Amino acid sequence: MRTIMQRTILKQLLNCNLNSTNLYFGTWSSLAATFNSRPDRKLTLSLKKENAGLFDVPELQSYEGFYYLKEQCILHTDKLIDEATSENRTRKMVEVFDELSDSLCKVADLAEFIRVAHPSAIYTQAAEIASATVSSIVEKLNTNSELYYSLLNVTNNGDKIPTNKVDNHVAKLFLFDFEQSGIHLPEVERHKVVNLNDALLHLGQHFVAGSTNPRRIRKEVLPESVRHIFSMEGDDVVVGGLCADSANSKARELAYRIYLQPDDHQDYLLTEMLKARYELAQTCGFPTYAHRALKESAIETPEMVMEFLDCLSDGLKKRAKNDFHIMSEMKRNEYPSNGPLAPWDIPYFRKKAKKQMFNVQNSEYSPYFSLGACMEGLDNLLHHLYGINLVIKEIVPGECWAQDIYKLAVMHETEGLLGYIYCDFYERSRKPNQDCHFTIQGGRMLSDGSYQLPIVVLMLNLPLPRWSSPTLLSPTMVDNLFHEMGHAMHSMLARTHYQHVTGTRCSTDIAEVPSVLMEYFASDIRVLKSFARHFQTKEPMPDDMLQRLCASKHVFTASETEHQLFYSALDQLYHARHPLNGSTTDVLAEAQAKYYSLPYVNNTAWQLRFSHLVGYGAKYYSYLMSRALASCIWQSYFEQDPLNRMQGERYRRECLAHGGGKPPRQLVADFLQKQPTPDVLVDSLLKDIDDKQKQIDEVQRKC
Structure with missing residues (x-):
């Protein structure tokens, strides 16, 4: 039996472990105190000792549960397909489709998160397999013409079970998702859509991977005074980014020019991706890929997007130029002989202005x-x-x-x-x-x-x-x-x-x-x-x-808003009609001249680092x-x-x-x-x- 003193000490230790900051956080709320404590010191006081499974999903008590979940997903999907295509259906079609979507998302979303977040390789591998299985199921669904025409019939002619505005709207969204795969097209065009989507997947993956590759140059190319700022591998200097925060103006300029220099392979990937997207849109009945991407959006059409961007550009020009004038004065004072304000200067002087104008430092x-x-x-x-x-x-x-x-x-x-x-x-x-x-x-x-x-x-x-x-x-x-x-x-x-x-x-x-x-x-x-x-x-x-x-x-x-406007306009121009009016770099230079107050830097190709072109194609606005x-x-x-x-x-x-x-x-x-x-x-x-x-x-x- 513990003595009173032992029980007192134990209680103090428990309090310390549960909230290691109690000594100096005596008046914080319990929520604040918990988040101010060391989470790896918290004790588990639950009487439930067995493994509950990830997210309290019993099947995920081990990584093998992902294999069970994917098999159950396949069985449940087949059951719902039968229900959706049956003449004896007793639920709204949209309810069946939503349950189908839910069963797929429950496995896919959980698996995708565990794939990127779990520290254990066996869990990430099992999650990746589960995620790939769901992707295969979705591809199979996208080719199920009986399922598609069942939904199309309900959407066009009404369900045999009364529906409301929300039902009808969601049913149309499901239908549009279906038609993204070209299932509604004749056989030749449908196969073309499938092949284009497959090509776009691989082109996008390679483009994103290449967008972060460092540049390697011989050290003799750089002035000796700035070599120490970059990583060195043997006789090579490795430029892995823009060095935007460097106080060395020459280092910022060199990093910008080297890191953003043209890359034939990246340019090929981007050009082919834009070409494939245009072909995909045309095959599916859209004038451009931007029209396809903006269907069911709040702004609805690329013409309206460009009207928004052009109108904003007119309103921003004077305001942005005032910002750039202040930064130009800052550069002139700090580097009297280093030329006019350039794109590589902007992040540095924006950060410096915050400190100079308002003395704001993180440590304070x-x-x-x-x-x-x-x-x-x-x-x-x-x-x-x-x-x-x-x-x-x-x-x-x-x-x-x-x-x-x-x-x-x-x-x-x-x-x-x-x-x-x-x-x-x-x-x-x-x-x-x-x-x-x-x-x-x-x-x-x-x-x-x-x-x-x-x-x-x-x-x-x-x-x-x-x-x-x-x-x-x-x-x-x-x-x-x-x-x-x-x-x-x-x-x-x-x-x-x-x-x-x-x-x-x-x-x-x-x-x-x-x-x-x-x-x-x-x-x-x-x-x-x-x-x-x-x-x-x-x-x-x-x-x-x-x-x-x-x-x-x-x-x-x-000026920051103008920068984002330039990105948005470039994204729209890339996803308008194809072929482009010149190379991707020519379009970039033309867009920069119209939408950004600082000029294009010759022999650079910033767009080849713009990985958002893959995930936000025609939607960066x-x-x-x-x-x-x-x-x-x-x-x-x-x-x-x-x-x-x-x-x-x-x-x-x-x-x-x-x-x-x-x-x-x-x-x-x-x-x-x-x-x-x-x-x-x-x-x-x-x-x-x-x-x-x-x-x-x-x-x-x-x-």
Whole structure:
């Protein structure tokens, strides 16, 4: 039997292990205290000792479970195909298709996440096999003409079971997905579509792989004064990036010219990819690939995209040139004899301006942004807007792929549990070095009237907490955390009937709106004041620091927006009619002359490093579109009061709740109470830029 002293010591040790920061975080909430502790020191107090399986899926108690899941997926798919093509069907066709989609996504999404995130090779291999199996099933479905014509008949002539607007919209989305494979075409054209899609898959993979390859040159080519900045391998200098942060102007220039020099193989891959995409679009009945890519989007046509970009370009030119003038003066003062401002200078002077204008350095701000404080801030914000709270849930053995994962239950004050968020926040070896959101299970209405809860993973790459302090975030990390939580809330707060359109499963130009909107909250002084506290003293961040921080986030916004506009226009031009008017580099130079204030640098081919051309083909404009829509929403509903519950509820009810279950243009128009025309979008973006510049000017006067 333990003595009183032993029990006291044990209790202290337990408290220390469960919350190693209690010694200096005595007044943090339980949520903040948990996220400020070392996750690998948490104890499992559950009486459930057996392996629960990944994501609490019993079949995944070992990697072999993936083989079982894929076999079950095949059997269930066959059963649903029989139901969809049967004359005795008793459910809506769209309900059968959604269950078919759900059964495939449950295996594919989970397997794809484990493939990239699990540290064990045997798990990643099993997940990869499962993912490949689902891809094969999808390819088989895409050639099932009986299944296609069953859906086509219902879509064109109506279902024998009464349907509503949402049913009809989702059925059309399924039909369009089907027709992407050319199943509706005559045999010769259908085979051509299959071959083109296969070729595009391989071309895209090779292009993305080549976009990050370093350049190797003989060391004699570089001045001896800058060689030490680059990696050396024998007598070769290896240039693996742009050296954008280097204070050495010559090193920045050389890195830019060398890393972005033309590459015949990459140019061949890009040209062939654009050619194949054009052929694919033509075969499927579209004028261009851009028309095909923008079907069912919020902006609908490439002509409207270009109208938006041209209108924005006209409004930005004067504002962007003012930014570049300031940077030119900075360069002239620092490097009097190094020539005019060039593209390789922009990242360096943007970063330097933030420090010079507002004296904003990560080391000064990070102590106020412990991970726990940021999570407490998110919890407070979400409670004010939507009446929800983030509640730490215990993780049972076998549920997670690593030891340092947190699990959150999203609890609504009246609706109860809305879903689960797994927080994979800490860096580890072989983990993807990017911040992202993964859907593991989509929400949908089940046949018994209950709701299948959404499950997502948020992945960041934060440093682990130390014994002397919790994980401290830079301002950029805070923005990224809020951004990814915006995606998670889209998944959690959507209450769609069908998982095919739940949360982020919507058009690309809508999917980023909730996450970009969260960045507005992360840059609002009133929101930051609610949680930015020093991790040791718990003192709030001083107002002067808050003002400098928020202003620094908006330095040179006009020129940065113009840069993104140039990317977007180039993407549209590449995916218009083919063949191109010249080489891909000729099109780049022409687009840069029209849409960007700095001239093209001869003998460079930046587009050959632009891997987004693969994943965002003809859709890169979505970045600007999402920002324009987010700025409209912010200015109309949250700028006056970012914690307004009435507006938060309305935003959830009229936007987030629908996911992709409502035509995107109608969704936006109904919520904003006006059509999202190019003029409306551009006016909102320019107002946002001007407001941010006023904030900068005001803070500078105080400084």
